[in-house]
Amino acid sequence: xxxxxxxxxxxxxxxxxxxxxxxxxxxxxxxxxxxxxxxxxxxxxxxxxxxxxxxxxxxxxxxxxxxxxxxxxxxxxxxxxxxxxxxxxxxxxxxxxxxxxxxxxxxxxxxxx
Amino acid sequence: xxxxxxxxxxxxxxxxxxxxxxxxxxxxxxxxxxxxxxxxxxxxxxxxxxxxxxxxxxxxxxxxxxxxxxxxxxxxxxxxxxxxxxxxxxxxxxxxxxxxxxxxxxxxxxxxxx
Numbered sequence: 271x272x273x274x275x276x277x278x279x280x281x282x283x284x285x286x287x288x289x290x291x292x293x294x295x296x297x298x299x300x301x302x303x304x305x306x307x308x309x310x311x312x313x314x315x316x317x318x319x320x321x322x323x324x325x326x327x328x329x330x331x332x333x334x335x336x337x338x339x340x341x342x343x344x345x346x347x348x349x350x351x352x353x354x355x356x357x358x359x360x361x362x363x364x365x366x367x368x369x370x371x372x373x374x375x376x377x378x379x380x381x382x383x
Numbered sequence: 384x385x386x387x388x389x390x391x392x393x394x395x396x397x398x399x400x401x402x403x404x405x406x407x408x409x410x411x412x413x414x415x416x417x418x419x420x421x422x423x424x425x426x427x428x429x430x431x432x433x434x435x436x437x438x439x440x441x442x443x444x445x446x447x448x449x450x451x452x453x454x455x456x457x458x459x460x461x462x463x464x465x466x467x468x469x470x471x472x473x474x475x476x477x478x479x480x481x482x483x484x485x486x487x488x489x490x491x492x493x494x495x496x497x
Contacts, residue, residue, distance in 0.1 A: 364483065369476075370483075
């Protein structure tokens with residue numbers, strides 16, 4: 271099993287450009303999440319999807335959109351990148367049991383200049 | 384809302400020293416508690432978890448006990464190794480809602496010197 275995979279690993283964008291971060295999981299998990307990690311701030315939830323066909327805002331959704339393409343895939347889109355979106359982005363997934371932990375992908379390091 | 388407060392870092396220890404990283408939380412209901420570890424350049428990995436009061440989670444020599452009376456989940460290890468150098472995150476999972484979002488502390492950087 272690959273677990274949670276993310277592409278790309280690194281990306282540099284200019285202000286105003288758009289891009290989509292891809293995430294896929296092969297564990298048949300219902301819930302998927304997007305976080306951003308900034309120095310000294312831990313991980314903050316951007317969007318999540320409790321199940322296929324649903325998405326909800328997290329703590330810091332502004333400037334982002336998401337698509338739950340199917341049960342396996344959950345993408346994060348930046349429509350018009352800003353320097354404040356320079357961060358490391360992590361995707362995670364979780365099974366259906368209430369006490370299940372989240373499994374994380376390796377991350378995408380995004381720099382917006 | 385839910386929140387997690389973690390001991391400020393960075394923490395530097397010599398090999399075989401005792402480790403404590405403090406974690407306290409604020410939450411409604413009965414959250415599950417987790418410690419995640421992040422090695423350089425990698426994603427987060429679950430280190431241990433506890434799902435109810437007085438539960439003790441343990442893994443790789445690390446332990447943490449869910450203390451409801453003090454709303455704490457401190458991470459301990461009796462003898463650290465150089466390979467334990469990483470960033471450690473305390474987190475809680477909401478006790479209701481289908482998605483069970485995680486709320487993270489700010490992370491504690493641990494460096495173990497030989």
